[in-house]
Amino acid sequence: MKLDFFVNEEAVTLETQPQRRLLDILREDLGLTGTKEGCSEGECGACTVLLDDLAVHSCLTLAAQLQGRRVTTIEGLEKNGELDILQRCFVEEIAIQCGFCTTGMIMSAKALLLQNPHPTPEEIRTALSGNLCRCSGYVQIVKAVSRAADEMGGRV
Amino acid sequence: MSTCYIPKTVEELGGALGHLTEDSLILAGGTDLVLHLRAEHLQPDVLLSLCGVPQLRIIEITSEQASIGAMATMAEIHKAMDGLPDLQALADAAGGVGSPQIRNKGTIGGNAANASAAADLPPVLWLLNAQAEIMGPGGVRRTISVQELADGHQGNTLALGEVVLRFLIDRTAFTGWRSAFVKLGHRSQVTISRIGMAMALLQAADGTIQDARVVAGAIKPVPFPLPAAEAILRGKRPDPGLAVELGETFKGNTRRVYKENAAKGVFQDTLLRFQP
Amino acid sequence: MHLVGVSHPIQDARGKAAGRTRYAADLVLPRMAHVAMVFSTVPHGYVTSVDASQALALEGVYGVFHCFNTPEYRFNRYRSQYSQTLIPEEPVFARRVRFVGDRVAAVAARDLETARRAAALVQVEYQPLPCALTFEQALEGINCLEGESPIRDEFTMEIGTPPSLEEGLIAVTAHTELGRLHHAAMEPHVCVADYDPDLDELTLRSPNQSVHGIRTVVADMLGMPYSRVRVVKTTMGGSFGSKQEWTVEPVAAVVARQLRRPVKLVYDRAAVMRSIVCRGPMRAEMTMRFQPDGTLVSLDLDLLSDAGGYIANSSDYVHTLVGKMFRCYRIPYGRTHVRLVSSNTPVSGSFRGWSSPEVALMLEHTMEKAARVLDMDPVQLRLKNVLLPGERDPKSGLPMEEVRTRECLLLGAERFCWTEKRREDAAFNAASPRFRRGTAVACGGHGNTYYPRYNDFAGVEMRMCEDGSVQVEVSIHDHGCGTGMAFQMIVAEALELPIQQIRLKEADTAHTPFDFGCYASRGTFVVGRAAQLCALKLRDEILNVAAQKLDTTPDRLYFDGPSVRSKDSPEITLSYKDVSWYALGTLCRELTAQEKHAVRSNPGVTGTHFAHVEVDTWTGLTRVLDYLAVHDIGQSINPEMCAAQVQGAVQMGCGAALREEIEISSNGQSTCSLAKYHLMNAPDLPDIQVELIQDGRSQEGPYGAKSIGEVSFVPAAPAVAAAVNQALGSDMGRIPMTPDRIMETIAKEGR
The missing domain is CATH 3.90.1170.50 (Aldehyde oxidase/xanthine dehydrogenase, a/b hammerhead)
Structure with missing residues (x-):
């Protein structure tokens, strides 16, 4: 099928299979390897991207669901060589260890802040409930999202 | 190689349904289908994606009726229903499915048509006597009860080329009712139900239960009503202390000792949702 | 010290946040x-x-x-x-x-x-x-072919002197069983x-x-x-060992x-x-004998372990376990009998802590039971028996050095409001028909190297670039916890350079020196020390070259930031760049250093964890309400990363204690989906508190550092398991304590 959609605000046209996963399109066809594959079954959240500003699993999304839609990946957050506030807060709050969950975690956090610019710690934990981190106890991650929300002051 | 249909209107969908064969697949949210597709290395002759029909996503709530498009996502349903007393159980169930990522893609149509025993929406749809409006090849429509949608073996009764368009709930039958859904899993969030409890109560001004409906999920292949529990509730207030007695009504309904014992905990958590 | 002990984001945090860091799959x-x-x-x-x-x-x-x-x-x-x-x-x-x-x-x-x-x-x-899927089937040998024995390894080991008199001693026996764990990297x-x-x-x-x-x-x-x-x-x-x-x-x-x-x-x-690979199942019976005042006199352990499909490391693993038993408590006499079987199940192998967490579960479960039998407060019972500075590990014979378990217990009990929590739990439990709360403590020890089981050493090479920045060649294997940054900090501290001036890449057999690998918690303690020593050697080299340039002797020179100054002529300042240029241009050699460090110690390193849980006796679900981990770490190099690692260990320990298990079905299929293997997620964990006690410095580790990555996991599952038993007044020895097992226990024992 011919697929027309948007990735990180750029129009992309691809000839692909309808049952090709968004994850494979991003990683293999577009070279956007920041999106990670951790479980291939929608349980770990490492492959999280935004689809029309909502967090979804790219491993459970097929080309047949993408026509005309907007995908945002971790690579789309950095603007003009400057990290997004969320990315910077993850770095500064020491919320990153092995990093394999990080990009998915940041995308889930991004989706949260787009909908709810002033989340409570409980709301942050719920928003990240589908993103597993094995290195940490989520303490710094929750702190990083909280601080990013404060720094953004409601802007997203 | 598969042919992919992505209809943009209900009319186009009706046309596309005519092309489906036994080897075809219908793609809704994809949260279950993709796993199945990959595990079985399926090569469907036709892949019909429902995500291009905006009409299937519409949630319309009037004082008489709730109409929920089959492609409405869990997140959308939770948002639309949360705070409406009679429909609260649907909000609870949709809001507790999987993770945020799953709720952003998983649809009510997929959840009901896929008919997993552990699915969270069917017990609530049964509780609220929902109807499913179905369309077949050429746009032929029929409406059945959700009970008729399930085949009893974790599958559905849809014929080849049929899809659910929307679910309808007659709100006039539940005027003054409140409902709630509580699930028990292995963790507090992002968990598959081991017990799903859907309850609706009609209470007098002093809290006395005039009428009650209770449907349990994740125990048998299909949800099942618990008339014994309903009888216990009628005429009383929703006192959490009733949970022990209510839990007894589970006996004989499951061979799993754990579920039989844990039922009272789920009953209590459900009753707590009805506190003033 | 200007860098060591100050928290820094890890070396590749920025790349990881941006999604640019390349992993092998990329x-x-x-x-x-x-x-x-x-x-x-x-x-x-x-x-x-x-x-x-x-x-x-x-x-x-x-x-x-x-x-x-x-x-x-x-x-x-x-x-x-x-x-x-x-x-x-x-x-x-x-x-x-x-x-x-x-x-x-x-x-x-x-x-x-x-x-x-x-x-x-x-x-x-x-x-x-024919296949064996359980301990019983493997012991029967139904999967053995001709010439194969069901017992793949068996040994008895005695350490210390048996008590001369059994009379008057109080014996406490506990049964412990651990399921298979998935590392879930x-x-x-x-x-x-x-x-x-x-x-x-x-x-x-x-x-x-x-x-x-x-x-x-x-x-x-x-x-x-x-x-x-x-x-x-x-x-x-x-990785976590996988x-x-x-x-x-x-x-x-x-x-x-x-x-x-x-x-x-x-x-x-x-x-x-x-x-x-998974962490293998174990079944243990442990008997501790105490004097009536709570002094531990002797210990017997009978252990059965399952290697799974291949023996792999399992024989070594159980031998190691015996040594790990003596890393926290004073055990005058210990006798261990171990048997190893091989079933037709996933292969057992290395897992964070390498048998320390397993033996800690056995020790702490028995200790918990002993506290009840002896009617002693669990903290007091432990205070009586923990190894103190100056004592030795009886198995290895090496000094425990400045071990701080006692201080961990005292600080933790105070910060966690131990006495108040235990009192409040009792009041809560008396009033609640459904929920039960419990507060418990667990200690656990580990090592910093596999010395003296085998010799252990590391080598490091450094070269100074023309501009005075430094390249380090060392075989580190960062698991994701920032070994790279810790090493940059160690080297930068020694050379008084900013961190950005140190370049350090990970292990590559074509370029970096021989190394055994990053396991046994030896990374910082052994390899990090070699890096520190190599940096000090490079300093000497800088002074030597500077002395030649200034026509003086090194003892007349000193370091002032990243530059060399003369005690005799205050106006003279040589930057590292000046020294490097002189070495290259005039002396025709590069400023390099090569150093190796062979370790001769393995000090005591322990953690003490406190857990507060609430068990729903109607559904069997357990909530961790509050958690404090206190660690005797010596000098922490990058403190916030250490805390983050400890919190991760607690997350893993809560999972191991409450819900994580690879189960084997009757046809030999094992759990192979994260939908059925339940890790702790963000909503299920409290804000885990961490305290680091840093004055129990090691003699050999860089700047007095001791290990943290593995020891942090050792007491975690034991603390949570003990808190559940405390809540229910039960004696469950089988982890994970899943809702089903908790409900079975309640049905059997009442509460």
Whole structure:
């Protein structure tokens, strides 16, 4: 099928299979390897991207669901060589260890802040409930999202 | 190689349904289908994606009726229903499915048509006597009860080329009712139900239960009503202390000792949702 | 110190946040083939035929490799040192399969999708053999072929002097059983192999804990000179011990060589859970004898362990366990009897803590029971028995040095409001018909190196660039916890340079010095010390060269920031750049240093954890309400990262205690999905508190550092398990304490 959609605000046209996963399109066809594959079954959240500003699993999304839609990946957050506030807060709050969950975690956090610019710690934990981190106890991650929300002051 | 249909209107969908064969697949949210597709290395002759029909996503709530498009996502349903007393159980169930990522893609149509025993929406749809409006090849429509949608073996009764368009709930039958859904899993969030409890109560001004409906999920292949529990509730207030007695009504309904014992905990958590 | 002890984001945090850091699965090489595996579907049997015709008929399939068409290469997954004489028990492609998930064939194709589809088309026929899936079946030996014994290892070890008089002692016996654990590193196992047939050179890139270990195994297996096998450690998305054993690397090496193409082998989650390695099950009976005042006098342990399909490290693991028993409490006499069996289940192996967490569960469970029998407060009972500074580890004979378990207990009890919490729990439990709360403590010890079991050393090389910045060659294997940053800090501290001036890459057998690998918690303690010593040597070298330039002696010079000054002429300042230029331009040599450090100590390093839980006695679900981990860490290099690691260990320990388990079904299928293996997620954990006690410095570690990565996991599951037992007044010894097991216990014991 011919697929027309948007990735990180750029129009992309691809000839692909309808049952090709968004994850494979991003990683293999577009070279956007920041999106990670951790479980291939929608349980770990490492492959999280935004689809029309909502967090979804790219491993459970097929080309047949993408026509005309907007995908945002971790690579789309950095603007003009400057990290997004969320990315910077993850770095500064020491919320990153092995990093394999990080990009998915940041995308889930991004989706949260787009909908709810002033989340409570409980709301942050719920928003990240589908993103597993094995290195940490989520303490710094929750702190990083909280601080990013404060720094953004409601802007997203 | 598969042919992919992505209809943009209900009319186009009706046309596309005519092309489906036994080897075809219908793609809704994809949260279950993709796993199945990959595990079985399926090569469907036709892949019909429902995500291009905006009409299937519409949630319309009037004082008489709730109409929920089959492609409405869990997140959308939770948002639309949360705070409406009679429909609260649907909000609870949709809001507790999987993770945020799953709720952003998983649809009510997929959840009901896929008919997993552990699915969270069917017990609530049964509780609220929902109807499913179905369309077949050429746009032929029929409406059945959700009970008729399930085949009893974790599958559905849809014929080849049929899809659910929307679910309808007659709100006039539940005027003054409140409902709630509580699930028990292995963790507090992002968990598959081991017990799903859907309850609706009609209470007098002093809290006395005039009428009650209770449907349990994740125990048998299909949800099942618990008339014994309903009888216990009628005429009383929703006192959490009733949970022990209510839990007894589970006996004989499951061979799993754990579920039989844990039922009272789920009953209590459900009753707590009805506190003033 | 200006850097050590100050928190820094890890070296690659920025790249990871941006999604730019490359992991092995992100690598692409020209002509690269993708490999998918065919795994055994039966728990025990012979492969009688492999029909690959349908797979080979698919467009884009390059080859299918199995025991009937590939030379029988064998290896031992656990071999990580050249000197280990382990039987190469494991064939790359099995003819006799020993568990569901054992490797049968590999399919190489132009892309992964094609390889996966082709793998599903490979027809394998088996002649089934009787299988053992439980301890009982393995003990019966029903899976043993002729000449095989059900007991694969058995030994008795006695340490210390038995009490002269049994009379008057109070004996407490506890039964403990642990299920299989999945490491759940978020990054699945991957290897990219590239074979150059013209040079006969093989390059393997993978996230792993020992590049030299892999080189040993793969080079010996293929009969290649070690120097022609290059192993590069890639950015690792977590390991926890799972990337310490070699399973994907030998396969990728063989396929790349057979195919004469680069190949990428990526296991998916199901394959990682089934076919790589798990923490094995154990069953133990422990008896402690106490004097009436609570002084521990002796200990007996009878242990049964299951190696799973291959023996791998299991024999060594249980031997190690005996030593780990003596790392926290004063045990005047310990007697251990151990038996090892081999069932047809996933292979048991290395797991964070390497038997310390297992033995801690046994010790703490018995200790908990003893506190009740002796009617003593659990903190007081431990205070009476923990090893103190000046005492020795009776097994190794080495001093515990400045161990701080006592201080951990005292500080923790105060910060956690131990007495108040225990009192409040009692009041809460008296009032609540449904929920029960419990507060408990657990201690646990570990090591910092495997010395003195084996000799342990590390080597480091450094060179100063023309501008005065420094390149470090050292074989580190960062698991994701920022070893790279810790080492940059150690070196920068010694050279008084800013961190950005230190460049340090990870292990690569082609460039970095020999090293055993990053396990046994030796990374910072052993390798980090070598890096510190090497930096100090480079300082001497800088002074020597500066002295020659200034025509004086080194003792007349001193360091002032990253520059050299003269005690005699205050106006003279030489930057490192000046010194480097002089060395290169005038002395015709590079400013370099090479140093090795052979370790001679292994000080006591312990953690004390406090857990407060609430058990729902109607559903069996347990909530962790509050948690405090206190660690005797010596000098922490990067404190916030240490705290983050400890919190991660607590997350893992809560999971191990409450819900994580790989279960084996009656047909030998094991849990292989994260939908059924329940890790703790963000909503299920409290804000885990961490306290680091830093004055118990080691003599040998860099700046007095001790280990943290593994010891942090040791007391975690025991603390949570004890809190559940405290809440219920029960004596459950089986972890995980799943809702089902808790409900069974309540039904059996009442509450």
